[in-house]
Amino acid sequence: xxxxxxxxxxxxxxxxxxxxxxxxxxxxxxxxxxxxxxxxxxxxxxxxxxxxxxxxxxxxxxxxxxxxxxxxxxxxxxxxxxxxxxxxxxxxxxxxxxxxxxxxxxxxxxxxxxxxxxxxxxxxxxxxxxxxxxxxxxxxxxxxxxxxxxxxxxxxx
Numbered sequence: 001x002x003x004x005x006x007x008x009x010x011x012x013x014x015x016x017x018x019x020x021x022x023x024x025x026x027x028x029x030x031x032x033x034x035x036x037x038x039x040x041x042x043x044x045x046x047x048x049x050x051x052x053x054x055x056x057x058x059x060x061x062x063x064x065x066x067x068x069x070x071x072x073x074x075x076x077x078x079x080x081x082x083x084x085x086x087x088x089x090x091x092x093x094x095x096x097x098x099x100x101x102x103x104x105x106x107x108x109x110x111x112x113x114x115x116x117x118x119x120x121x122x123x124x125x126x127x128x129x130x131x132x133x134x135x136x137x138x139x140x141x142x143x144x145x146x147x148x149x150x151x152x153x154x155x156x157x
């Protein structure tokens with residue numbers, strides 16, 4: 001299963017030459033040419049541009065599939081870094097990994113909206129059946145509101 005998983009700065013990885021390093025140390029060893037500016041998608045204030053770099057690492061099925069340590073660097077504050085562990089087919093491009101990493105923002109935004117508009121977080125877990133019904137109805141209500149809002153068209157004041 002392919003994934004892009006956010007991780008901490010002190011995550012230990014094994015490089016392709018067998019060295020065990022922290023994520024920040026592995027990324028710091030990359031040359032300056034490894035960084036590329038890519039968009040993580042549209043955000044509330046427009047396009048979210050960051051500098052991205054990746055380093056190949058060893059994983060369970062290495063070298064038949066691709067394992068990467070992906071890093072995102074703020075363009076305004078080079079000290080602001082985020083790290084991701086990735087597993088994907090070996091031919092996966094940096095842009096594809098960035099696209100997947102960028103969807104996290106949209107998913108979190110959707111859950112926040114569902115919590116506020118349909119009470120996704122207003123339940124007390126007593127039994128699985130009750131929890132499952134609540135979550136299902138809440139997500140169905142959120143879907144209905146989203147579809148209804150999209151068919152209404154742009155807002156006019």
